[in-house]
Amino acid sequence: MKNEMSQKESHKKTLICLLDEFLRTGNQEEIKEYLSSNSNLPGPRGNLELSYAFAEVTEDVAAKKHLGKIWELALRLADVSANEAPVNDPREFLPFCGAVSLGAIASTHKELLRQAFPVFKKLANDSRWRMREGVAMGLQRLIAKQGQSVLAELESWIEKDEWLAMRAVVAGVTEPALLKDELIAKGALALHEMVFSQILAAEDRKTSEFRTLRKALGYSLSVVICAVPKAGFEYMTRIAGSKDPDILWAIRENLRKNRLVKNFPAEVATTKKLLF
Numbered sequence: 001m002k003n004e005m006s007q008k009e010s011h012k013k014t015l016i017c018l019l020d021e022f023l024r025t026g027n028q029e030e031i032k033e034y035l036s037s038n039s040n041l042p043g044p045r046g047n048l049e050l051s052y053a054f055a056e057v058t059e060d061v062a063a064k065k066h067l068g069k070i071w072e073l074a075l076r077l078a079d080v081s082a083n084e085a086p087v088n089d090p091r092e093f094l095p096f097c098g099a100v101s102l103g104a105i106a107s108t109h110k111e112l113l114r115q116a117f118p119v120f121k122k123l124a125n126d127s128r129w130r131m132r133e134g135v136a137m138g139l140q141r142l143i144a145k146q147g148q149s150v151l152a153e154l155e156s157w158i159e160k161d162e163w164l165a166m167r168a169v170v171a172g173v174t175e176p177a178l179l180k181d182e183l184i185a186k187g188a189l190a191l192h193e194m195v196f197s198q199i200l201a202a203e204d205r206k207t208s209e210f211r212t213l214r215k216a217l218g219y220s221l222s223v224v225i226c227a228v229p230k231a232g233f234e235y236m237t238r239i240a241g242s243k244d245p246d247i248l249w250a251i252r253e254n255l256r257k258n259r260l261v262k263n264f265p266a267e268v269a270t271t272k273k274l275l276f
Contacts, residue, residue, distance in 0.1 A: 039093030103138025139172030179227035218253035
């Protein structure tokens with residue numbers, strides 16, 4: 001952990017210098033080169049410490065009378081396409097960092113929320129899984145500082161067949177640190193209820209997009225239930241009664257998670273009985 005912190009601080013120092021140069025010249029290339037060359041890609045895990053450092057530095061610099069230029073930089077990075085930066089290419093790290101940075105900047109500039117939401121919704125449908133993770137992380141930064149207004153916006157993403165947008169919603173709200181806020185935790189459960197309602201009404205469930213959402217729901221509900229256990233288990237009990245195969249699969253997966261098994265053994269045992 002200490003090593004990760006030192007790496008992050010080292011990245012921040014370098015990024016501050018690179019952003020100063022960008023603000024002076026308008027040249028993005030050195031920033032792009034630094035991010036991609038230190039991305040850890042190709043590989044199983046991108047350099048998250050670097051992405052966090054970039055988000056924090058851009059947020060700080062944007063607050064110092066450079067909002068327009070830094071926002072535009074983040075937008076351009078986030079717009080790097082799959083053709084330009086395919087999965088596991090070092091350049092894929094550029095739009096990933098752009099997405100997280102957009103969330104960081106907009107989190108402290110409420111006037112940018114209206115601009116950020118359509119960008120995030122578009123990116124939520126990106127074919128690259130790492131980009132979809134970047135969207136979830138960006139949304140988490142928004143929720144951390146703009147709570148209820150972000151949750152209200154995310155309700156509009158829950159529409160028929162918008163499976164990847166819904167995946168962004170459930171992944172975005174299932175951050176334990178955010179769920180310590182009771183209102184956010186209740187809102188996260190309400191959003192899950194809306195998503196499960198869409199599943200119950202769905203006829204076509206054979207797409208890869210649907211499977212991506214279902215996979216996320218296989219863990220996300222348990223994270224929310226840890227924050228609001230009484231309401232969460234009551235809800236799980238209700239939807240178990242639907243006997244819907246995809247709903248039942250999601251319930252089984254969540255009931256296997258140690259976060260529920262260890263902390264709520266009686267509730268888990270009772271709920272399991274409803275599945276047979």
